[in-house]
Amino acid sequence: MKCPYCSKEMEQGLIEAQHEVSWRKKRYHIPSARFYQGTVVLGDSTFTKWAAATAFLCRDCEKVVIDYKDNQCDLNKK
Numbered sequence: 626m627k628c629p630y631c632s633k634e635m636e637q638g639l640i641e642a643q644h645e646v647s648w649r650k651k652r653y654h655i656p657s658a659r660f661y662q663g664t665v666v667l668g669d670s671t672f673t674k675w676a677a678a679t680a681f682l683c684r685d686c687e688k689v690v691i692d693y694k695d696n697q698c699d700l701n702k703k
């Protein structure tokens with residue numbers, strides 16, 4: 626993936642967490658995105674695996690990009 630800021634090739638890696646990785650508008654009391662409208666789950670945990678979402682890094686711009694189209698970033702759904 627090319628960086629949308631500088632157009633250099635980005636490094637592919639992942640963001641991992643013990644529970645779900647999600648985007649939401651603000652921090653809520655219940656840490657599960659499914660309780661709130663408009664949230665996007667990027668990576669979901671399972672009984673045996675931590676949540677992991679593919680992410681691309683640009684060290685020059687200090688940006689991370691996650692493409693969540695069709696849940697393709699969720700490594701537990703592959």
Ligand SMILES: [Zn+2]
Nearest residue numbers: 628631683686
């Ligand atoms: Zn960049």
